[in-house]
Amino acid sequence: MKKILYLFSSFCLLFISGCSSIDVLNPKGSQGNEQLSLIKLSIYIMMLVIIVVVALFIWFVYKYRARPGHQPFPRQENRNKKLEITWTVLPFILLFILAVPMVKSVFGEAQMDNSKAMKIKVTASEFWWKFEYPEKGVVTSQELHLPKDQRVVLELHSKDVIHSFWVPQLGGKQDLIPGRTNKLAITPEKIGTYQGKCAEFCGTGHSYMRFTVKVDSKQDYEKWLDHMKKDQSSGQKLSADETEGRKLFGKNCLSCHATSGLTGADKKGPNLTDFGDRDHVAGVLKNTPPNLKQWLKDPEKVKPGSHMPKPEGLSEHDYTALSHYLQTLKK
Ligand code: HEC
Numbered sequence: 001m002k003k004i005l006y007l008f009s010s011f012c013l014l015f016i017s018g019c020s021s022i023d024v025l026n027p028k029g030s031q032g033n034e035q036l037s038l039i040k041l042s043i044y045i046m047m048l049v050i051i052v053v054v055a056l057f058i059w060f061v062y063k064y065r066a067r068p069g070h071q072p073f074p075r076q077e078n079r080n081k082k083l084e085i086t087w088t089v090l091p092f093i094l095l096f097i098l099a100v101p102m103v104k105s106v107f108g109e110a111q112m113d114n115s116k117a118m119k120i121k122v123t124a125s126e127f128w129w130k131f132e133y134p135e136k137g138v139v140t141s142q143e144l145h146l147p148k149d150q151r152v153v154l155e156l157h158s159k160d161v162i163h164s165f166w167v168p169q170l171g172g173k174q175d176l177i178p179g180r181t182n183k184l185a186i187t188p189e190k191i192g193t194y195q196g197k198c199a200e201f202c203g204t205g206h207s208y209m210r211f212t213v214k215v216d217s218k219q220d221y222e223k224w225l226d227h228m229k230k231d232q233s234s235g236q237k238l239s240a241d242e243t244e245g246r247k248l249f250g251k252n253c254l255s256c257h258a259t260s261g262l263t264g265a266d267k268k269g270p271n272l273t274d275f276g277d278r279d280h281v282a283g284v285l286k287n288t289p290p291n292l293k294q295w296l297k298d299p300e301k302v303k304p305g306s307h308m309p310k311p312e313g314l315s316e317h318d319y320t321a322l323s324h325y326l327q328t329l330k331k
């Protein structure tokens with residue numbers, strides 16, 4: 001008996017362990033918290049249904065088991081009003097209990113006052129993210145910086161196909177549709193770094209279309225904004241190697257990448273103003289010099305379908321210089 005129990009519990013653990021890091025169940029924002037309470041309510045209701053059904057099942061299996069002197073089939077019921085009303089009304093009540101708080105939550109969110117909310121324009125392209133702060137005149141990519149306890153309304157746009165914005169711990173999930181502006185509000189409540197991803201299949205690089213949300217204190221967020229407003233191409237002391245990297249960057253990369261975070265300097269590739277502070281290269285690889293070189297040498301290999309072309313005619317030394325220069329782009 002003990003052995004069976006042990007086997008059964010290890011079997012269950014196997015399943016549970018796969019789910020140990022479900023971010024939706026560990027929210028860090030007010031919308032995420034509200035959604036978790038709705039998830040819990042629906043799980044409790046489903047548990048109740050499962051328990052009743054399983055109990056009835058076991059009881060029936062026992063009651064109608066085959067044994068000598070017993071009819072193999074139970075008496076057939078026809079038009080049992082009491083039963084029919086019961087199994088129509090019960091699910092209705094359960095769905096009603098589920099629907100009321102859900103509808104309340106959806107309409108409550110839609111009626112929230114957004115006059116004090118911060119606006120950020122999010123643009124998704126195959127396979128990266130751009131974040132613009134129109135009130136601050138700043139643009140960045142791949143990493144969204146937010147101050148704690150501030151309601152933010154994200155205006156979602158797409159450059160090409162349908163993408164979907166999703167940061168499980170902050171709540172909500174909203175499509176980005178070409179030619180249309182969708183809105184999604186989030187209010188982060190805890191300082192930290194959260195993973196975001198595209199949640200709608202959008203092409204070969206879809207599963208690598210990740211981004212990071214960094215929630216900071218108000219002061220740290222302001223510091224980051226100040227940094228983004230500085231032009232990184234001037235006033236920095238660079239080593240010989242890094243200076244060479246900067247020259248190569250000007251020649252090969254500046255057509256697509258800006259090194260100033262001001263909105264006017266925005267180009268068609270990701271803005272690289274705070275690249276040295278980013279956790280990832282292209283949202284996929286850890287931001288280390290060897291990984292950066294790997295990306296520069298062949299973006300397509302790291303992220304299939306990537307729209308960054310493979311640079312031509314650069315030597316190993318050039319890649320090193322470029323990667324050293326890019327690491328200097330930070331606070
Ligand atoms: C034709 C435009 C174009 C050119 C030229 C170009 N890139 Fe890119 N680059 C892109 C695009 C588009 C992406 C986004 C790819 C993705 O993530 O899907 C990108 C991504 C990157 C990233 C990752 C950014 C991040 O935030 O993680 C780095 C670093 C980068 N490029 C460096 C360079 C360097 C260095 C050069 C010059 C040798 C260069 N790029 C030339 C278009 C370009």
Ligand SMILES: [Cu+2]
Pocket residue numbers: 124127162163164198199200201202206209
């Ligand atoms: Cu996508």
